[in-house]
Ligand SMILES: [Zn+2]
């Protein structure tokens with residue numbers, strides 16, 4: 001059956017838009033759980049929440065990060081060491097010693113496994129959020145593979161051409177991709193408000209529209225427990241806006 005050219009063009013346009021929206025939604029949802037739940041809550045304990053809401057955020061973290069789900073407890077231990085040993089040999093994810101991104105990401109992946117074991121050993125550490133029964137399903141290969149299959153099916157359904165399949169690896173590795181951008185650029189490229197810090201942290205963007213405030217690494221390393229990562233009048237920490245919004249709704253209680 002012959003279809004009109006106009007129909008095909010409209011269809012192609014709407015599918016391109018669908019893929020674009022899916023990509024943006026996944027990018028920011030995954031980023032939200034990383035900055036809000038894994039970083040500000042699990043690692044730095046900047047706010048508290050009820051046990052029920054903590055479980056809700058566990059579920060949202062799995063839905064958002066999918067195949068690249070990270071255990072909050074392992075992330076927290078790894079990240080606390082990043083602050084303690086920033087840009088030294090003991091820093092679990094400093095880009096300073098690496099020449100290329102692959103060796104950097106490979107090392108971080110191995111570090112994550114190490115910190116997962118450590119978090120499991122420290123059963124009584126109350127500073128680490130955990131939901132063992134849930135994580136023992138989320139942090140497994142079958143669960144990760146199920147999400148990968150879902151991403152592929154979404155692209156088979158909506159991608160206007162096979163070229164778009166090149167984006168699938170980004171969906172699969174969304175968590176590590178964000179971790180890479182923050183830790184690589186945030187400790188290599190940008191400006192410093194606080195020059196006397198001994199690490200190499202930088203503020204990468206004047207207005208961090210890309211990473212919800214995570215690219216103000218220099219400000220954050222200077223004030224690691226401060227909820228607002230912005231410091232100068234022209235800097236905007238959108239992640240902090242979300243935190244404030246959730247606090248207004250009564251979902252969380254700010255403590256720092
Ligand atoms: Zn850092």
Ligand SMILES: [Zn+2]
Nearest residue numbers: 043079220224
């Ligand atoms: Zn931090």
